[in-house]
Amino acid sequence: MDLSLKKFIQRKQIIKKENQLRFLNLFLRLLKNGYPTLDALEAMKWDKSLLKPANEIIHALKAGETIDEAFEKAGFHPTITSFLYFVKVNSDLQGSIEQCIIMYKQRLTNTKKLQQILRYPLFLFIIFFLLIYFLNQTILPSFVDLFQGNEDSSSTVVLSMYIIDVVSTFLFILLLFVIVFIFVWKLIKQRIPIETQIKIYKQIPVYRKFITAYTSYFFATHFSSLLKTGMSIKEILHQMANQQKLPILSHYSFIMIERLTNGVHISGVISSFTLLEKPLTTIFQKNTDAYFLEKDLVVYAELQLEEIENKILRAITFIQPIIFIVLGIFVIFIYVALMWPMFQLMNTI
Known part of the structure; x- marks a missing residue:
C-alpha cells in the first residue's frame, strides 16, 4: 500500500510532456552558449513554467546527486533519464541531451x-x-x-x-x-x-x-x-x-x-x-x-x-x-x- 501510494505521489509530480521538451531545448541552448550546468539551470528559473523543475534539479545536484537522479526527482520521463545516466561516464552532457530531445x-x-x-x-x-x-x-x-x-x-x-x-x-x-x-x-x-x-x-x-x-x-x-x-x-x-x-x-x-x-x-x-x-x-x-x-x-x-x-x-x-x-x-x-x-x-x- 505504501509503495502504491508513493508511486501515485510521484506521478502527481511529473511535469507536462511539452514542458519537459521545452526544458531540454532551453537547457541545451544555454549549454551551447557557454553556460556552466548550474548557471544554465539558474537562468531557466526566469521562465515561470520551468521554475519548479529547475529548482528541484539544482537542489538535487547541490546535494551530490547525479544528473539523471536529479532529473528523475524533478519528474522527467524515464526515456530522458536513461540517456542522462551515462553522462557521469562519458561526460557528454550536450550530446546526451541532444539525443534526449530527438527521441x-x-x-x-x-x-x-x-x-x-x-x-x-x-x-x-x-x-x-x-x-x-x-x-x-x-x-x-x-x-x-x-x-x-x-x-x-x-x-x-x-x-x-x-x-x-x-x-x-x-x-x-x-x-x-x-x-x-x-x-x-x-x-x-x-x-x-x-x-x-x-x-x-x-x-x-x-x-x-x-x-x-x-x-x-x-x-x-x-x-x-x-x-x-x-x-x-x-x-x-x-x-x-x-x-x-x-x-x-x-x-x-x-x-x-x-x-x-x-x-x-x-x-x-x-x-x-x-x-x-x-x-x-x-x-x-x-x-x-x-x-x-x-x-x-x-x-x-x-x-x-x-x-x-x-x-x-x-x-x-x-x-x-x-x-x-x-x-x-x-x-x-x-x-x-x-x-x-x-x-x-x-x-x-
Whole structure:
C-alpha cells in the first residue's frame, strides 16, 4: 500500500510532456552558449513554467546527486533519464541531451498523431454504441410486440437483440480485461523477473517488434557513446549492466559479461538475444577497431530511429481504417436490424 501510494505521489509530480521538451531545448541552448550546468539551470528559473523543475534539479545536484537522479526527482520521463545516466561516464552532457530531445520529440509527435487520428473515430464509436444501446432497449423490443403475429419478422428482431447483447457483453469484458491487465501489470511488473518479462514480450507479436527495435536502438546509442571515452568492451558492458532504467539492456549486458569471460565473442552473444536486431551481430563481427565500431553503431542507431518512426506511423495509419470498417459494419447492422423485419412483414401481405 505504501509503495502504491508513493508511486501515485510521484506521478502527481511529473511535469507536462511539452514542458519537459521545452526544458531540454532551453537547457541545451544555454549549454551551447557557454553556460556552466548550474548557471544554465539558474537562468531557466526566469521562465515561470520551468521554475519548479529547475529548482528541484539544482537542489538535487547541490546535494551530490547525479544528473539523471536529479532529473528523475524533478519528474522527467524515464526515456530522458536513461540517456542522462551515462553522462557521469562519458561526460557528454550536450550530446546526451541532444539525443534526449530527438527521441522524446519523436515520442510526443507520434502520440499527438495517434490522438488526432483516434479522436474522431472514437467519438463516432461512442455515438454508435449509444445508438445501438437505445435500439436494443427501446426500438427492437417494440418491434417484437409489433411483429408478434409474424414469426419470421419476430425471430429476426429477437436474433438482432441477441447479437447486440453478445457483442456488447464481449466488448465490455474485453475493455475491462485490458484496463485491469494494464493496471495489474504496472503494479507487479517490478516484481516479475526480467527473464519472465522477456518471455512475455516475445509472445506478443506486434509489441515484440517495437521493443526489439527500441532495445537495439538504446544498445547501439549507449554503446557508441561509451566507446568515445576509450573504455574497453567489458567496461562498457559493466556500465550498461549497472544502470536500472533499461532493465532488458541491463540483463543482456550481465549475460554478455559472463559469456565474454568464458571466451565467447560478443557478436556470438548478441546473436542469441531475441530482442536485439541481427544487424548488430554483423556490426560487431566486421569491426575490431573501436573507432570504426563506434561510427557504425552511430549510423545504425540513426537508421534504427528512423525505422522506429516508420513502424509507428504505419501502425497509426493502419488503426484508422480498421475503426472505420467496424463503424461501417455497425451502420449496416443497424440498417438491417431495422429494415429487414419490415421487408419480411411486407412479403406476407
